[in-house]
Amino acid sequence: MGPKKTAAAVAGERKKEIIWKHDGGMRVTDIAREYGRNPSTIGTILKRREKILATDAAKGVTRIVKNRPAVLEEVEKLLLIWIEEKQRAGDTVSEAVICEKAKALHADLIREQPGTSAEPEVFKASRGWFDRFKTRSGIHSVVRHGEAASSDVPAAEDFAAEFLELVKTEGYVPQQVFNCDETGLFWKRMPKRTFITQEESRLPGHKPMKDRLTLLFCANASGDLKIKPLLVYHSENPRAFKRHKIDKERLSVMWRSNSKAWVTRVLFVDWVNLAFGPAVKQYLLDNDLPLKALLLMDNAPAHPKGLEVDLLEEFSFINIMFLPPNTTPLLQPMDQQVIANFKKLYTKELFRRCFEVTDCTTITLREFWKDHFDIVTCLKMVNMAWKGISQRNLNCAWRSLWPDCVAPSDSDAPESTVVQDIVALGRTMGLEVTEEDVCELVEEHDDELTTVELVELQAEAAQEQASLEEEEATEERLSSKRLRDICQKWKEVQTFADLHHPEKHVAHDTGNFYDTRVMSSFRELLKRRIKQQTMDRFLTKKQRVEEEPSSSGPPES
Numbered sequence: 001m002g003p004k005k006t007a008a009a010v011a012g013e014r015k016k017e018i019i020w021k022h023d024g025g026m027r028v029t030d031i032a033r034e035y036g037r038n039p040s041t042i043g044t045i046l047k048r049r050e051k052i053l054a055t056d057a058a059k060g061v062t063r064i065v066k067n068r069p070a071v072l073e074e075v076e077k078l079l080l081i082w083i084e085e086k087q088r089a090g091d092t093v094s095e096a097v098i099c100e101k102a103k104a105l106h107a108d109l110i111r112e113q114p115g116t117s118a119e120p121e122v123f124k125a126s127r128g129w130f131d132r133f134k135t136r137s138g139i140h141s142v143v144r145h146g147e148a149a150s151s152d153v154p155a156a157e158d159f160a161a162e163f164l165e166l167v168k169t170e171g172y173v174p175q176q177v178f179n180c181d182e183t184g185l186f187w188k189r190m191p192k193r194t195f196i197t198q199e200e201s202r203l204p205g206h207k208p209m210k211d212r213l214t215l216l217f218c219a220n221a222s223g224d225l226k227i228k229p230l231l232v233y234h235s236e237n238p239r240a241f242k243r244h245k246i247d248k249e250r251l252s253v254m255w256r257s258n259s260k261a262w263v264t265r266v267l268f269v270d271w272v273n274l275a276f277g278p279a280v281k282q283y284l285l286d287n288d289l290p291l292k293a294l295l296l297m298d299n300a301p302a303h304p305k306g307l308e309v310d311l312l313e314e315f316s317f318i319n320i321m322f323l324p325p326n327t328t329p330l331l332q333p334m335d336q337q338v339i340a341n342f343k344k345l346y347t348k349e350l351f352r353r354c355f356e357v358t359d360c361t362t363i364t365l366r367e368f369w370k371d372h373f374d375i376v377t378c379l380k381m382v383n384m385a386w387k388g389i390s391q392r393n394l395n396c397a398w399r400s401l402w403p404d405c406v407a408p409s410d411s412d413a414p415e416s417t418v419v420q421d422i423v424a425l426g427r428t429m430g431l432e433v434t435e436e437d438v439c440e441l442v443e444e445h446d447d448e449l450t451t452v453e454l455v456e457l458q459a460e461a462a463q464e465q466a467s468l469e470e471e472e473a474t475e476e477r478l479s480s481k482r483l484r485d486i487c488q489k490w491k492e493v494q495t496f497a498d499l500h501h502p503e504k505h506v507a508h509d510t511g512n513f514y515d516t517r518v519m520s521s522f523r524e525l526l527k528r529r530i531k532q533q534t535m536d537r538f539l540t541k542k543q544r545v546e547e548e549p550s551s552s553g554p555p556e557s
Helices: 007-023 028-035 039-047 049-054 070-088 095-112 127-137 153-170 195-202 239-243 265-286 338-360 365-372 375-388 391-396 418-428 435-444 451-476 480-500 504-552
Strands: 177-186 212-220 230-233 254-257 293-297 318-322
Touching: 007 028, 007 039, 007 070, 007 127, 028 039, 070 095, 070 127, 070 451, 095 127, 095 451, 153 293, 153 318, 177 265, 177 338, 212 265, 212 338, 212 375, 230 265, 230 375, 239 375, 254 265, 265 293, 265 318, 265 504, 338 365, 338 375, 338 391, 338 418, 338 435, 418 435, 480 504
Parallel strands: 177 293, 230 254, 293 318
Antiparallel strands: 177 212, 212 230
């Protein structure tokens, strides 16, 4: 049995765990909650990062960190981002898959280092390393043995039966049942074998991650209601918006941003309350349908289990149902050729724009690509592609899960020849493009990120983390009493405006927007404070009760 760790050694180990979790992208407030510490205490630990990591544990105890190479720390940071990406896509990752990815990342990073020898250092990604990585990072939902689970057919069959029973019991019709799903889009990506792609990859400062965004699509089972998509980009105010004088509130998408261009829980709830809820409610009223709806979605991290609690009161008629893990390829309607068809239509719009430029102006294709193709152009193409998804396509996507809701059709032939149109447009411009190239491009949008892209993503996340910590420092200066007073006053203002404003619908909509976008963050902060105070009181009381017998002596006989 090894030597027992001293209290100092345990404390040192815990501080290093806190630093590693922060390096891996975990927020200060989340770390504070996990360790039962005040965020300011966590901030102090992080400020002393270098000193803490350089300090060994107490003499006589095996060192917790054996001079971990910087490249290994970088591997673990990138690996955490990669795992989160996989989980957001609904994939289950196993220990074996994580270890293989770690080895690949290590090899890539070693190759990129200047002066690397012909025989690079070998990283084995052993069981011991994995266990320590899991402890340091706090990762969950990892399959311990074997390969990551593939599509779970029995689970899909069981869920389909459960879903149909719910639809029957609750009396839902196809107009009231919705599905939503996210997808990544590299909005400037062309088929690999086109010369413009080869040129673009050689341009100085080319940043593939800068061309990546995430879209969330949603529609009902009857296919006659498409909800305004959520689009998440890495920049809140791109230069092109200023150049084109774009009003974000009037875009065909709900525009949001963060450094990773990911849909987060906050952004998803935002979309539900500001886009999904109002559109569904108005649609049901316009069509004289009962005010009830079912939203079906997968278990992505951005889709909170307790979503009903975050809904505004007027959208309490919305019920949520989650697909089981590893069933989305089989059942999720948006995955049944809806998102794939959107990407084909987007690519067609991209080729059409390129053709118009080369055919109707003096601008060359390369000049258009470099100087005239911006995110504003991309948004127009996203809008056109989403409009191009037909009601028939949306309705047929439910065939695997709800066959009876699919309307009969005279023909099972493909709705269009989009891929052939793309190839024809490409050849008109002198681009050697085949149907296989186009299909490969559509699939590439969902490929996992390369090491270079992960490095870029991690760097951007670090910048965002710094700004978040500044926000958290501001939060610390707000007293709970001040927060409670402000929230109460806002409630009074909102009620007053709803009752007395001459245009009640304007007051109502504007109030809801402000409530969701501004006041919700203060309410969440107040909730966390109250929860922490309750926990502190409980622990203090428990400690006092435990100490009383020893301090008061033996009971009287």
